[in-house]
Amino acid sequence: MKSDRALFKHSSRITVRNYEIDWQGIVHNAIYLCYFEVGRISYLENLGIMVNIGSIQTDFRIVVVRNEIDYWTPARFGEELQVLTRISRIRNSSFTFEGILEDATTRRRVAENVSVHALLDPSGCSSVPLDDAFRKRVRDFEGPNVEIPSPE
Amino acid sequence: MKSDRALFKHSSRITVRNYEIDWQGIVHNAIYLCYFEVGRISYLENLGIMVNIGSIQTDFRIVVVRNEIDYWTPARFGEELQVLTRISRIRNSSFTFEGILEDATTRRRVAENVSVHALLDPSGCSSVPLDDAFRKRVRDFEGPNVEIPSPE
Amino acid sequence: MKSDRALFKHSSRITVRNYEIDWQGIVHNAIYLCYFEVGRISYLENLGIMVNIGSIQTDFRIVVVRNEIDYWTPARFGEELQVLTRISRIRNSSFTFEGILEDATTRRRVAENVSVHALLDPSGCSSVPLDDAFRKRVRDFEGPNVEIPSPE
Amino acid sequence: MKSDRALFKHSSRITVRNYEIDWQGIVHNAIYLCYFEVGRISYLENLGIMVNIGSIQTDFRIVVVRNEIDYWTPARFGEELQVLTRISRIRNSSFTFEGILEDATTRRRVAENVSVHALLDPSGCSSVPLDDAFRKRVRDFEGPNVEIPSPE
Numbered sequence: 001m002k003s004d005r006a007l008f009k010h011s012s013r014i015t016v017r018n019y020e021i022d023w024q025g026i027v028h029n030a031i032y033l034c035y036f037e038v039g040r041i042s043y044l045e046n047l048g049i050m051v052n053i054g055s056i057q058t059d060f061r062i063v064v065v066r067n068e069i070d071y072w073t074p075a076r077f078g079e080e081l082q083v084l085t086r087i088s089r090i091r092n093s094s095f096t097f098e099g100i101l102e103d104a105t106t107r108r109r110v111a112e113n114v115s116v117h118a119l120l121d122p123s124g125c126s127s128v129p130l131d132d133a134f135r136k137r138v139r140d141f142e143g144p145n146v147e148i149p150s151p152e
Numbered sequence: 153m154k155s156d157r158a159l160f161k162h163s164s165r166i167t168v169r170n171y172e173i174d175w176q177g178i179v180h181n182a183i184y185l186c187y188f189e190v191g192r193i194s195y196l197e198n199l200g201i202m203v204n205i206g207s208i209q210t211d212f213r214i215v216v217v218r219n220e221i222d223y224w225t226p227a228r229f230g231e232e233l234q235v236l237t238r239i240s241r242i243r244n245s246s247f248t249f250e251g252i253l254e255d256a257t258t259r260r261r262v263a264e265n266v267s268v269h270a271l272l273d274p275s276g277c278s279s280v281p282l283d284d285a286f287r288k289r290v291r292d293f294e295g296p297n298v299e300i301p302s303p304e
Numbered sequence: 305m306k307s308d309r310a311l312f313k314h315s316s317r318i319t320v321r322n323y324e325i326d327w328q329g330i331v332h333n334a335i336y337l338c339y340f341e342v343g344r345i346s347y348l349e350n351l352g353i354m355v356n357i358g359s360i361q362t363d364f365r366i367v368v369v370r371n372e373i374d375y376w377t378p379a380r381f382g383e384e385l386q387v388l389t390r391i392s393r394i395r396n397s398s399f400t401f402e403g404i405l406e407d408a409t410t411r412r413r414v415a416e417n418v419s420v421h422a423l424l425d426p427s428g429c430s431s432v433p434l435d436d437a438f439r440k441r442v443r444d445f446e447g448p449n450v451e452i453p454s455p456e
Numbered sequence: 457m458k459s460d461r462a463l464f465k466h467s468s469r470i471t472v473r474n475y476e477i478d479w480q481g482i483v484h485n486a487i488y489l490c491y492f493e494v495g496r497i498s499y500l501e502n503l504g505i506m507v508n509i510g511s512i513q514t515d516f517r518i519v520v521v522r523n524e525i526d527y528w529t530p531a532r533f534g535e536e537l538q539v540l541t542r543i544s545r546i547r548n549s550s551f552t553f554e555g556i557l558e559d560a561t562t563r564r565r566v567a568e569n570v571s572v573h574a575l576l577d578p579s580g581c582s583s584v585p586l587d588d589a590f591r592k593r594v595r596d597f598e599g600p601n602v603e604i605p606s607p608e
Contacts, residue, residue, distance in 0.1 A: 018497050018507075019332060019490040023325040023381075029216045030189075030323065033182035034475040041474055051474075063226075064181045069219045074276070077327075124226070170345050170355075171338040171484060175477040175533075182475065186323040193322050203322075229479075333520045334489035341486075368485045371525045378519075378580070428530070 003100050003112050007145050008084035012042040013104060016079045026074035033067060036099040036113040039083030043097075047137045060128045065094065066116040072109040080104040087138050089147040093127040094118040095138075155252050155264050159297050160236035164194040165256060168231045178226035185219060188251040188265040191235030195249075199289045212280045217246065218268040224261040232256040239290050241299040245279040246270040247290075307404050307416050311449050312388035316346040317408060320383045330378035337371060340403040340417040343387030347401075351441045364432045369398065370420040376413040384408040391442050393451040397431040398422040399442075459556050459568050463601050464540035468498040469560060472535045482530035489523060492555040492569040495539030499553075503593045516584045521550065522572040528565040536560040543594050545603040549583040550574040551594075 014035050022028035041051050051062070075081060082104040089096040099113040119128040138146055166187050174180035193203050203214070227233060234256040241248040251265040271280040290298055318339050326332035345355050355366070379385060388404040403417040423432040442450055470491050478484035497507050507518070531537060538560040545552040555569040575584040594602055 017490065017494055019326065019334065019493060021327040022323065023327060023329055024213060024215075025327055028323060029219065030182045030185035033185060034473070037182075037475060038473055061176065063176075063223070065223050067181065067219070067221045067223075071215070071217050071219075074215075169338070169342055171341060171478065171486065173479040174475065175479060175481055177479055180475060186321070189323060190321055328517065328519075333523065334486045334493075337486035337489060365480060367480075367527070367530075369527050371485065371523070371527075373523045375519070375521050375523075 003098055005084065005100060007088075008086045008098075008100060009141065010039075010043045010046060010085045012039050012083050012085070014038055014081045014083060016075050016077055016081065018077055021077050026076060029069075029071065032069055032071070032075075032101060032111045032113070035081065035083055035101055036069075036085075036097075036111075036115065039085035039099050040097050040115070042083075043085040043087070047141055049134070049137070059122070061120050061122060061124060062117050063120055063124070064115055065118045066114075068114040070112045072111055075101070075103075075110045081110060082107075087142060087146055088114075090130060090135055090138060091149065093129050095130065155250055157236065157252060159240075160238045160250075160252060161293065162191075162195045162198060162237045164191050164235050164237070166190055166233045166235060168227050168229055168233065170229055173229050178228060181221075181223065184221055184223070184227075184253060184263045184265070187233065187235055187253055188221075188237075188249075188263075188267065191237035191251050192249050192267070194235075195237040195239070199293055201286070201289070211274070213272050213274060213276060214269050215272055215276070216267055217270045218266075220266045222264045224263055227253070227255075227262045233262060234259075239294060239298055240266075242282060242287055242290060243301065245281050247282065307402055309388065309404060311392075312390045312402075312404060313445065314343075314347045314350060314389045316343050316387050316389070318342055318385045318387060320379050320381055320385065322381055325381050330380060333373075333375065336373060336375070336379075336405060336415045336417070339385065339387055339405055340373075340389075340401075340415075340419065343389035343403050344401050344419070346387075347389040347391070351445055353438070353441070363426070365424050365426060365428060366421050367424055367428070368419055369422045370418075372418040374416045376415055379405070379407075379414045385414060386411075391446060391450055392418075394434060394439055394442060395453065397433050399434065459554055461540065461556060463544075464542045464554075464556060465597065466495075466499045466502060466541045468495050468539050468541070470494055470537045470539060472531050472533055472537065474533055477533050482532060485525075485527065488525060488527070488531075488557060488567045488569070491537065491539055491557055492525075492541075492553075492567075492571065495541035495555050496553050496571070498539075499541040499543070503597055505590070505593070515578070517576050517578060517580060518573050519576055519580070520571055521574050522570075524570040526568045528567055531557070531559075531566050537566060538563075543598060543602055544570075546586060546591055546594060547605065549585050551586065 016027055020027050020031045044051055082102050084100040086098050087095055088098045095117055097115045101110040119130055121128055135148055168179055172179050172183045196203055234254050236252040238250050239247055240250045247269055249267045253262040271282055273280050287300055320331055324331050324335045348355055386406050386408040390402050391399055392402045393400040399421055401419045405414040423434055425432050439452055472483055476483050476487045500507055538558050540556040542554050543551055544554045551573055553571045557566040575586055577584050591604055
């Protein structure tokens with residue numbers, strides 16, 4: 001994987017905290033998933049889509065159905081990282097995020113992520129279609145770079 | 153992804169702990185990576201390859217270069233999980249693990265993982281070739297299911 | 305602090321997982337709090353008091369108001385630990401847990417914990433009195449070792 | 457516990473991240489320990505004492521021997537917190553940190569912490585006396601508020 005940095009319009013910042021360093025002296029490989037999640041939530045909030053973390057969701061829930069991460073170089077304690085985030089594709093009831101994690105100063109690439117998310121009903125049993133307002137907000141923000149198949 | 157369960161010969165057990173449950177009431181998506189790692193370390197120990205967690209590695213370090221996870225169904229508090237682990241491929245200085253996470257009783261599939269690992273020198277700068285003893289141990293355990301290209 | 309081991313009637317087991325090891329090669333100091341919590345939830349379940357982790361609590365919530373931990377010796381990767389747990393005191397709307405964490409085989413003491421818990425209404429704003437059924441269950445299990453002041 | 461805010465001269469900032477929210481919708485009680493640790497490391501760095509997180513310590517190690525936390529009000533997702541940190545006492549081979557965690561805007565108190573740290577040799581077996589340079593740096597920064605018993 002080698003994501004094209006020029007496609008990303010949203011970024012957020014994270015500083016590596018001491019308790020995220022593992023016994024190898026670098027950020028633990030699972031923590032990067034958390035960093036990309038920070039970027040996604042910031043992205044959605046920027047679009048006006050609030051993720052009510054800590055509250056009961058009564059209408060639907062968004063779940064992660066797939067994650068891919070490529071680790072380029074390890075992040076270290078105190079490093080200031082930049083998470084670049086974009087939605088690259090929207091389907092009927094799922095969508096795809098891409099992320100790049102890099103050193104905020106040197107832009108050294110730390111990791112890349114592709115994640116797929118599905119919309120489910122509150123019971124988590126059946127999928128819920130994404131509404132047109134969501135498609136429009138993402139299209140308005142991303143422009144032609146987001147792939148949204150026309151309804152058949 | 154839909155890994156063939158019959159190919160796996162190693163399993164280990166994990167019980168979901170309360171602090172691994174996130175604000176959605178299910179195991180956080182990054183925690184599954186940790187569970188698969190528990191399986192991999194158990195697998196290596198079973199092969200007689202000790203991972204000196206917490207000690208200084210003077211000869212080489214194993215790093216994760218890629219992770220793929222498919223989430224099938226969420227795991228919940230107190231659930232006893234089984235992690236199935238196998239090495240599916242060995243290259244010159246990297247190898248691939250596959251994992252299946254399932255409910256230990258019902259075998260309901262929770263998640264699947266493919267991870268790629270590289271052997272680096274202690275500085276983390278250059279790759280180190282895997283030795284033949286490692287190849288032989290994995291071959292002896294996995295039989296013909298592990299893909300090991302012949303040296304050219 | 306030096307808790308009297310003989311006072312404890314409930315124990316549960318935990319094996320240290322690799323991702324709980326920090327950059328010093330030992331279990332991170334915050335993780336022990338999680339281990340003691342595992343013991344407390346097991347204790348309550350053993351008394352027939354289910355903590356609905358991951359579900360919405362509609363009647364009350366239990367919150368931690370104070371934690372004290374003494375660290376005796378570090379726990380290491382793969383070590384099997386035993387958590388001893390008891391309720392030492394019940395007040396009107398709060399109660400106190402004590403915990404001992406030790407190596408399950410050698411009984412080497414790892415850490416001790418005293419935690420105070422309060423019962424709040426679902427909004428988290430005002431305290432809720434503990435009911436007599438709770439007092440009775442704890443008294444029946446702990447016998448005279450639990451301090452329960454008589455109502456005035 | 458009710459620490460006197462006026463005694464604190466060092467502060468650092470932390471924003472609550474989504475994956476630190478537990479199933480009750482608030483920051484998990486063990487995470488606050490990590491936040492206070494962020495404050496302590498920042499404090500030491502400000503004094504010119506580098507904590508080589510992720511590196512091998514060859515001369516000594518600092519370990520936590522006791523932690524006390526009082527939880528005042530829960531922190532929530534996205535909240536910007538301020539950690540106030542001071543060293544309140546230095547003994548021969550141990551010292552005491554105090555911390556206050558508060559909302560960075562409203563100064564609503566979230567939690568308080570007292571932690572005791574010991575200096576050990578690299579094996580972790582015997583205590584190492586704190587040197588006078590450390591005492592002097594802390595005295596210069598804290599002034600008369602830090603308690604340093606005269607050598608007998």
